[in-house]
Amino acid sequence: MTLLPPTPNYGKGLRGLSLATVATLSVAFALVFFYAPLDADQGFVQKIFYLHVPLAIVALCGFILGGLFAIGHLRTGDRAWDMRSYVAIHMSLIFALGALITGSIWAKASWGHWWVWNEPTLVSFLIVFLLFATYQPLRFSIDDPERQARYASVFAIVAGAFVPLNFIAVRLAQGFVHPRVLTLGGGNLPGPMRLTFLVSLVGIALLFATLWKYELTAKSTRMQLRALRRRVLGDEAIRPLGRSAAPS
Amino acid sequence: MRTALAVLRKDLRLELRTFETVPAMALFAVTTFVIFHFGLGQATISGQLAAGVLTVTVLFSGMLGINRLFVTEREQGGFDAFLLAPVDRTSLLLAKAAALFTFLVVLELIAVPAFGLLLLGPSLGPALPGLAVVLLLADLGIAVIGTLVSAIAVHTRARDLIGPVIGLPLMIPALIAMARGAAAPLAAHGAASVPLKWLEVLALYDVVFALLAYAVFDFLLEE
């Protein structure tokens, strides 16, 4: 019988977190459409900015968070950290996909092309996305679960460190010839726009936290049910795990 | 350190006797140049295009070497022997990275003249100093990442697939710097010096990933 370390109660605080997310995101979208002024250059299309940029920022932080959790796993050997890392990267990948799609729509609306190479942030993002998309194929090509967790953590750390380096390199490569297409510049957002952006950012970050916790709780529940079934019904009653990062 | 040198000597001697890896890499590179000639439909290339072609070719030839780096260790119990011996485990990282670096340099000693002969428009001579610096710095980065990725891949089921799939995105910053940096020496109207910022990016990349690899390599070797 496998001796599990005491299972943390992942679902605690999930209710409060999800309520906060709903509230913040609702306020954010209301601000986007009812409060934030129209941009002088881009007009109504600029509203995508309030969705695209928070998604991108939260995704990047999520990837780095995955790396941090992975460090925790390698240092303590506790597989719970590996699960946190896996879910963080998984979530960030989905958020990154959202950022790429919304970024592409914004590019099409502002610039007429579905993809632009002279927007360094978008290009860096694509590279980061491609890298982390290999995380799951890597995990599931290693059979031994303990080794799988360890190698995945190594990858998560290296990939997490890669994120800032990548942005530096791509930004340098674009040179300063092309005007930046899609950004409004960090500091010169007028007041109402900045407020809307910040609320939106907080909302998307809360959404990430909620979904992350939700996924962890669901995984933990399934895992515990599986262990229970094995104890009560015997080994034949459990279906083979298939693709799962849950420590069994 | 002595362990690293011993393992490196073993690998180099193995390569000299069997000629498995480097000739294949070199042949692959030259063939790629031929394909590029037909693919691009130009008699000669120069500048950024030339730098890009050279970068891509060196990268994919390097991938062949990366795939084979830990194969003997895996098949003939080298990993177990290493774990049992009372040595510092990161010396394996040092040795393998040094071996890969050597392979890459030898590859380039063959591929770059071939490139100058087959594809490059402007003369290779004046381009060599700048090109050499860029290639050496890039080779360091490729060697470190290649070793790391190879060590990860050798324990997976999809061995030869996973290595390039993980390695290529990780190498992109180095490759960007290599391609952009090599453009100036290969310029059509006379070799210019490599812009400093690309050398800085390469150096930063090499340092960061060398340190990172050094920190995590132990975890890859555990049973």
Added chain:
Amino acid sequence: MSGLVLAAAPALPLHTAGKYVAGAYIVFVALLLIYVAIMAIRLSRTERDLVELNRALEQRAQEDSGRDLEHVP
């Protein structure tokens, strides 16, 4: 700055700009809903397993009490 118009109420333009903005927000909602759907499917599977487990335990409890009754002298 002088070109900025403070929109007191959203005048949702139905020309092309509106379609792109709507598209972006729809993609966001769609991704979210797809995730909810996947979690829902998993939850129903978990519930099914739990029901089966409960039933098996019930059965076992009945068998045990049946057996106990037989042994009562």
